[in-house]
Amino acid sequence: MQSSTSARRGRTWLQVAPLTITLVLFVVIPVVMIAAVSFFSFDMVIGAQPDFIFGNFIEVLTDRNTLNLYGTTLKYAALVWAITLFVGFWIAYFLAFHIRNLLIAIGLFLLCTVPFWTSNVIRMISWIPLLGKQGLINQALMGIGIVDEPVEWLLFSDFAVVLCYVNLFTLFMIVPIFNSMARIDRSLIEAARDAGAGRLRIMTEVIVPLSKSGIALGSIFVVALTMGDFFVVKIMGGGRSANVVSAMFDDIGILNYPHAGAQAVVLLIVVTLIVTAIMRVVDVRKELAQAR
C-alpha cells in the first residue's frame, strides 16, 4: 500500500517536473533577476552597480513621462483589443455557425493563418509602401481627385500603429473564440429558437456566454502582446510615439538596466492586474473544464 502511494506521488512529481523546471528556469529566475537589477544604481560611465536603492522606482513613479507612456500603451491596448475582438468575434462566428461543412470551415480557418507563414517584421513593413505620402493609397486618392495633398496621418501615426497591431494580432483573437464556439452544442441554439428567442437573444444569452472563455483567452493574448511590443510603435509610429516597452528599450540602449528593470517590474504588475481582472470576469479554467 505504502509503496504504491509513494510511487504514485513520485509519478505526479515526475509529471509536473518538466513544466515546473521550465517555468523556474525561464520565468521565475529571469524575473527575480530583473527585480534585483531594478534596485541597482547606475552611472553613465561605469554602468549598473550592485546596490539597494529605491531611486529607480521613485524615478519611474514620479516622472510625468511615465504617465504619458502608460497613457499611450493603454490607449493602444484598448483600441487594439476592441477592434480585434469585434473583427475576431465575427470571423469566428462566421466560421463556426455559417459554414456548415466542417472541412471548409477548417480550410477557411487555415486561410486566416496564411499571413502568419511569413515574419511579423515583413508583414509590418509591407504596410509602409502602401500608406506613405507617395504610397499606393495616396496615389489612388489623389488620382481620383478626392484629395489634393497626400494624406499624412496614414503613416507614422497612431492610426498606422493600431492598424498594424490589428493586422498582426487578430488571429490570436480568432483562434480561441472559434475554438470555444465550435464546442457549443448546436441543439442549444435550436432549443433557444424553439423557445421563441430571436437572433439577438440567442447571441446575447447563448453564444456570447458560451464563448466567454475564448473571448477571455483572446483578450489576454492581445492585451499582453500589444503592451509588450515596442517594434511596431517604433517603426509604424515613425519614432514619434513611444510606449512603456520602447522606453525600456531606449534605457537599455544607454545600458541603464536598473531603470529599465524598474520599468519592467512596474509593467509586470500592471499587466498582471489586467490579466487578473479578465480572469475575475471569466473563470477561464472552470469554463474550459466544463466544456470538456
Add this chain to the structure above:
Amino acid sequence: MSRDKKSSCGGVDKPSMKSVSRRTLLKGAAVAAGAAIGSKAITGFPTIWAQELKDITITHVGMSYSTIIDIAKQASKDLGFKVEMAVTDHPGFVTRVTTQPESVDVADGEIRQRLQIVPRGVIQGLDTKRIKLWDKVTSIYTKGEFAGKQISRSGVSPYEVMYLDSKEGTTFHDGPTEWATMLPGVYNADTLGMRPDLMTRPIESWAELVNPEFKGKTAIQDIPEIGILDAAMALQAAGKVQYADMGEMTKEEIDKTIDALIELKKAGHFRALWNTFDQSVQLMAAGEVVIQSMWSPAVTAVRSQGKPCVYQPLKEGYRGWGNGISIMRHLEGKKLDAAYEYLNWYISGWMGGFIAKQGYYISVPETAKSFLTEDEWGYWYEGKEAQKDITNPTGDKMENAGAKRDGGSYEERFSKIVVWNTFMKEGVYMNKRWNDFRTA
C-alpha cells in the same frame, strides 16, 4: 523598405555577380599599385606562423555602416585565416562589448563609445609599435590636428580618447603613449541630407532643419547623442538656443534644446524620428521628407535608386564622427597575432578603397589611393569632377560623369568640423529629456 534597397546601401547581402566584377577591377588596381603593401608584405610573420594562424577566426563586431561582409571576405582571402562580421546597432554594440566581451575579438565602434567601453576594462591597449603604418595614420586621431591646425575639441574628439596609460589601463592618457585605445578606422564629416528636386531654393544653413517652411517634411535621427547635436546645430544656427560648448551641454542647455524640439514636434514639424539607416533611406527615397539628419551611405543609397539626394555642405560646418577598432582584452597568443595582422591589413589599402565608395575616409588615406582609380580618388578625396560614372561599393552606378562630391575635398570638409559625436557628462539627464521628446 524593401530588401533590394537595403542591400544596395551597404552591400551587406548583395549577390556576388557585381562584386566579382568590382573585385576583378580592384585586383587590377592592386597589381598596378605593386605588391608593396599587398597582403604578404604586411603580415610580417614567417610562413610557419601564417600556417598556424589559418584555423583562427577573428570576430569583428560593429555597426552596419562599417561592418560589411565584403570586407570580411576580402580579409579572409588576403590573410589566410577567417574574419567574421557581426552587426549590431549603436546600443547593441556597447551592450555586447561590455556584457559579452568574450564573444567579440575586435570591436569596431564609434570614438565616443570608448568612453563607455574603456573604463570597463574589456579592451586591451593596442601596441602602436605593432601597427606598421602607425606613423601614417591621420593626425586627426593621433595628434588632434588636421592640416597642421588643431581640430575641434567640442564633443568627443578622437585625440582625447586615443591613448591609455598602460596596456591594461582603464583611463585615458592626455598625449601620445605607446598604448592606443583603438586603431583609427573610418570617419566622416556629417551634414544634412536633402532632396533638391523637391525644394524651391538652395539651402545653406543648418537652421533650415527647424524652418517652419519644411513643416511635416523633416526628420531627425532618434539616436539621442547624435540627434541632439543635429538639433543643436540647427537651433543655434536659427538663433533659438546658444551653447557655450555644444559637445558638453549643461542641463539648462539640454532643457532649452529639448523644449524647442518638443514645441516643433507638437506643431507637426517632424515627419519621423528615424532609428535605423534603412529608415532614413526610405524616408528620403519615398519623398516623405525633403531635409533630414542623414548619414553619407544613406545618401549614396538614395542616389543609387535614381533619386537626387545631396549631402549638403552648410555654412556652420560639419558634425564629425569616426570609428576605431579595439582589440578585446581576452585575446592572447596566436589569436592576438591574428588580430594585429587583421588590423594591419585593415589600413593597408583595400578597405580604404572599398569604404571610400560609400563616402567614408580611412585613417591612412594614401594606401586607399592604390585601390581606387585616379578618377575615383579625384572624386571621393580631392573633390574633383568625375570623369566617368561613379559606382557605390557594390558596383552600382550612383553618379554620372561630371558630378562633384558635395562639400568638396577631404581637406575642405575636415577643416570645417565644429563638433564631434559626443557622450555628455549630463548624458543620463539628456537621455531622460530625449525620452520626453519621444513621448511628447
